[in-house]
Amino acid sequence: xxxxxxxxxxxxxxxxxxxxxxxxxxxxxxxxxxxxxxxxxxxxxxxxxxxxxxxxxxxxxxxxxxxxxxxxxxxxxxxxxxxxxxxxxxxxxxxxxxxxxxxxxxxxxxxxxxxxxxxxxxxxxxxxxxxxxxxxxxxxxxxxxxxxxxxxxxxxxxxxx
Amino acid sequence: xxxxxxxxxxxxxxxxxxxxxxxxxxxxxxxxxxxxxxxxxxxxxxxxxxxxxxxxxxxxxxxxxxxxxxxxxxxxxxxxxxxxxxxxxxxxxxxxxxxxxxxxxxxxxxxxxxxxxx
Numbered sequence: 337x338x339x340x341x342x343x344x345x346x347x348x349x350x351x352x353x354x355x356x357x358x359x360x361x362x363x364x365x366x367x368x369x370x371x372x373x374x375x376x377x378x379x380x381x382x383x384x385x386x387x388x389x390x391x392x393x394x395x396x397x398x399x400x401x402x403x404x405x406x407x408x409x410x411x412x413x414x415x416x417x418x419x420x421x422x423x424x425x426x427x428x429x430x431x432x433x434x435x436x437x438x439x440x441x442x443x444x445x446x447x448x449x450x451x452x453x454x455x456x457x458x459x460x461x462x463x464x465x466x467x468x469x470x471x472x473x474x475x476x477x478x479x480x481x482x483x484x485x486x487x488x489x490x491x492x493x494x495x496x497x
Numbered sequence: 498x499x500x501x502x503x504x505x506x507x508x509x510x511x512x513x514x515x516x517x518x519x520x521x522x523x524x525x526x527x528x529x530x531x532x533x534x535x536x537x538x539x540x541x542x543x544x545x546x547x548x549x550x551x552x553x554x555x556x557x558x559x560x561x562x563x564x565x566x567x568x569x570x571x572x573x574x575x576x577x578x579x580x581x582x583x584x585x586x587x588x589x590x591x592x593x594x595x596x597x598x599x600x601x602x603x604x605x606x607x608x609x610x611x612x613x614x615x
Contacts, residue, residue, distance in 0.1 A: 345593055347586040352521070355585075359593050363600035367607070371599045381595035384588070468514060474585045 353470050355462040365451040368458060369426045372447070378404065391415075398423055402431065418445070433462070435476070441469035510554045515539065516547045520570060523557060527569040 345359040361368050371377045375392040383389045387408035394402050403417035415436040421444070422430035429447040446461045464470040510516055515537065522528060522536055530548070534541045548568060551557040555574045560567050 345586050345589040347582050347589065349582060357586075357589055359589070361593075361597065361600055363604055367600055367603045368596075371596055371603060377599055377603075381592060381599045384591035384595050386591070467517075471514060471517065474582060476585070476588075 349470070349474070350461075352467040353464045355460075355464075355470060355473060357458075357460040357462070359458050361456045361458060362454075363456060364454050365449040365456040366426045368456045369449055372429070372449075382406070383408075396420065396423065418442075435473075438469070438472060441465070441472060443469070443473070510550050510556060513547070513550075515543075516551055519544070519547055519551065520556060523568060523570040527567050529565040529567050531565075533568065 343360045345357055347358075348356045350356050371381065373394055373396055375394050378392040378394070379389040382392070382404060383406045387406045389404060389406050390413075391403060391405035393404075394400075398420055400420050401417060402420065403415065405413060405415040407413050417434055417436065418432040420429065420431045422428065427449055429445075431445055431447075433443045433445050435441065441464065443465075444463045446459075446463070448459050450457045450459075462470075462473065464473065518537060519533060522533060530541070530544065533548075534544050537544060548557060548559075552559060555571060557568050558571045559569075
């Protein structure tokens with residue numbers, strides 16, 4: 337039986353202005369990197385079935401911009417964009433991230449992909465400029481909260497029929 | 498219970514940024530009210546109001562020493578705060594579960610995955 341699931345994400349708040357997300361994947365890192373940076377693939381996972389990714393623009397070079405737009409099932413649209421600052425293929429991505437609904441809160445995300453025995457540990461360090469912005473970012477997950485989780489569960493169950 | 502629902506659990510008590518700021522300050526150790534007022538740059542009645550909410554949910558404890566009221570952080574109700582982060586974690590878990598499926602597809606398309614990059 338294939339091992340699809342590889343564990344759960346661990347989120348910590350190392351400092352007042354940071355969010356650290358860690359998750360292991362049962363795949364080599366060049367595939368994780370590919371899924372992370374290829375528009376057609378981003379569209380398949382980034383919205384987590386909370387909606388549909390309608391735009392996934394990736395100009396994968398230092399100074400290049402990215403922009404994702406998701407239309408949630410409720411009909412509202414959320415958009416994020418940023419600029420790549422550092423790219424080491426299969427290893428590391430540093431980019432800025434702006435939630436367009438809160439344009440002042442620009443964060444810097446550092447994503448690292450570490451492979452061990454064919455499995456990949458992904459860490460995402462989100463560096464905000466203030467605690468307020470960091471908290472608003474964490475709150476965005478809280479608002480999504482339980483209802484979204486239940487909705488997702490239901491959809492996954494339906495898709496398996 | 499006559500109290501408003503918004504202040505009866507730690508989860509809601511820390512939804513207010515100013516109160517999280519107070520908890521932060523108290524995480525560094527016990528402090529008198531005056532000290533909190535000074536550091537927050539907010540009027541005393543407001544600080545007292547926030548402290549009352551935090552006390553009600555058991556996130557801070559108070560004791561009198563001479564003329565001073567000293568506040569300190571109490572750890573036990575911090576579990577709900579942990580859960581605050583957990584909800585954010587949950588949204589990433591959903592996203593990563595979808596990514597797992599994409600990766601399974603990519604692995605299946607690749608004859609051998611020795612991780613050499615191409």
